[in-house]
Amino acid sequence: MNSxxxxxxxxxxxxVIYKDLGEGAIFDLSPSQHxxxxxxxxxxxxxxxxxxxxxxxxxxxxVTKVVDGIKLDExxxxxxxxxxxxxxxxxVVFGSPVNRVDMKYPTFVRKKGVRSTKxxxxxxxxxxGFNCAKF
Numbered sequence: 001m002n003s004x005x006x007x008x009x010x011x012x013x014x015x016v017i018y019k020d021l022g023e024g025a026i027f028d029l030s031p032s033q034h035x036x037x038x039x040x041x042x043x044x045x046x047x048x049x050x051x052x053x054x055x056x057x058x059x060x061x062x063v064t065k066v067v068d069g070i071k072l073d074e075x076x077x078x079x080x081x082x083x084x085x086x087x088x089x090x091x092v093v094f095g096s097p098v099n100r101v102d103m104k105y106p107t108f109v110r111k112k113g114v115r116s117t118k119x120x121x122x123x124x125x126x127x128x129g130f131n132c133a134k135f
Contacts, residue, residue: 003047004038005105005114006132011053017080018092021070026050026061027132028070028092034118035132042066042093049101049108051126057108061095 006027008014018025026048029039042048048061071088072079101108106124108114115121118130 001045001047002041002043003049003112003135004042004132005049005051005057005109005112005135006035006039007051007126007130009051009053009055009126012078013080014092017082018067018070018094020082021067021085021092022065022094024061024064024094024096026063026093026095028090029131030088030090033131034129035116038134039093039132040091041134042091047098048093048095051105055105057101057103057105060098060101062098063093063095065094067092067094 014025014027029036042063044063046063048063049057051057068091069086069088070090070092071084072090073081073083109119109124112135114133114135116133118127
């Protein structure tokens, strides 16, 4: 199984946005966003770690469901409503918490050896546009 680090520093409310599709939405991404190549390979059973708005990795999630092809309502300011569960290009992963991590993300990145073109290799800090890295 693979592991993924994703950034939700904007505090996007995935659980609320995707509640009609099931419980436990963790993260969403579309092909036009950086990290799509990695994120598009997430499968059930993989591990996902989320960087939150406080720049911490709090929980380790195990992926329980993946939904592809969601169309978001682009008329809302942050495209934070589902327009249709089909006909789009958004992928959403759902999961259950496995254990607590409670670590600042640069420490997590260093300890886990996470690499991405959007992570500074010297400071382990995110560069603009970081969304997902597979490790």
